[in-house]
Amino acid sequence: MSGLTEGIDQEMFLDPEIRNWVLFPITVIMVLIGIFRHQITILMTGEPPKPEIKDIRQGKALMRGQLLAQNNSYIPAAAFAERKRYLCQAYEEGTYLKNKENKDQSPANLMTDPKNMEVMMDGMKKQMMGIIPQTLIMGWIQFFFSGFILIKLPFPLGLRFKQMLQSGIMTPNMDVRWVSSLSWYFINLFGLRGVFSLLLGGDNSADGIRDMTAMGTMGAMGQQPGQPQDFNKQFLGMKDTLSIIYHEWDLANIEQRVLVKYGKQARLFKSSAAK
Numbered sequence: 001m002s003g004l005t006e007g008i009d010q011e012m013f014l015d016p017e018i019r020n021w022v023l024f025p026i027t028v029i030m031v032l033i034g035i036f037r038h039q040i041t042i043l044m045t046g047e048p049p050k051p052e053i054k055d056i057r058q059g060k061a062l063m064r065g066q067l068l069a070q071n072n073s074y075i076p077a078a079a080f081a082e083r084k085r086y087l088c089q090a091y092e093e094g095t096y097l098k099n100k101e102n103k104d105q106s107p108a109n110l111m112t113d114p115k116n117m118e119v120m121m122d123g124m125k126k127q128m129m130g131i132i133p134q135t136l137i138m139g140w141i142q143f144f145f146s147g148f149i150l151i152k153l154p155f156p157l158g159l160r161f162k163q164m165l166q167s168g169i170m171t172p173n174m175d176v177r178w179v180s181s182l183s184w185y186f187i188n189l190f191g192l193r194g195v196f197s198l199l200l201g202g203d204n205s206a207d208g209i210r211d212m213t214a215m216g217t218m219g220a221m222g223q224q225p226g227q228p229q230d231f232n233k234q235f236l237g238m239k240d241t242l243s244i245i246y247h248e249w250d251l252a253n254i255e256q257r258v259l260v261k262y263g264k265q266a267r268l269f270k271s272s273a274a275k
Helices: 003-010 015-047 053-070 077-093 114-144 158-167 181-189 193-200 209-221 231-243 253-260 270-273
Strands: 148-150 178-180
Touching: 015 114, 015 148, 015 178, 015 181, 015 193, 053 077, 053 231, 077 231, 114 181, 148 181, 158 178, 158 181, 181 193
Parallel strands: none
Antiparallel strands: 148 178
16 A cells, blocks of 8 residues: 555656657647648638528518517607508518518428538538548547657646546556646647637637537438428518517606606606506
């Protein structure tokens, strides 16, 4: 038991060559591959298709009804009634629909639209460009640097971090602050996000968190995509919502309420409301 305690208290010393030939190369290679993958993704996917004006019009019209329902108390009763009448009539007649003549038909499947198929293919390309490089880097680290100890963190940690920081090393008595090569890969995978944002911008294709998300969603590729939005049903539902709203203007009798609040006038608000 005393020998075990002495082993735990002993200090390990790392060869400086591990820092020069393992620690730094892993970080530099991950940065370079991230930049290269970002450029390749841009060349493969190209510019995203621009939405049509009619599609934008449908969404904005529905948003207009939602804003009116949420903020109806900020406008007078006459203004609300006029807006409600206009929007309810437009929703019922299908004025803002993309295909007004086919409003009673169910929307077409996304798989039959070439534009949607192109968007889906671009998404699959981005996922593959994120999964393949990370898989190759992980295999390279496991093959050449399996079992390497690279660095010791300068601050203490609890035992819960041992499995995360010492992946691939079966040493239950080692200090938690020592980091293995495989764990250093995962630290760089999530820690280089700020570096990529600084070099490539916020919307880049080198984000390690997106790669892990893509790996988790690979199993859902074989599933059927969701049905497109039926704006006709949404417009009719918004029409019913606007029809049942009880309007009450927040600025009614605002003069009397302000005077009462600051003590400039007697409380005549209740008497005027009773009349």
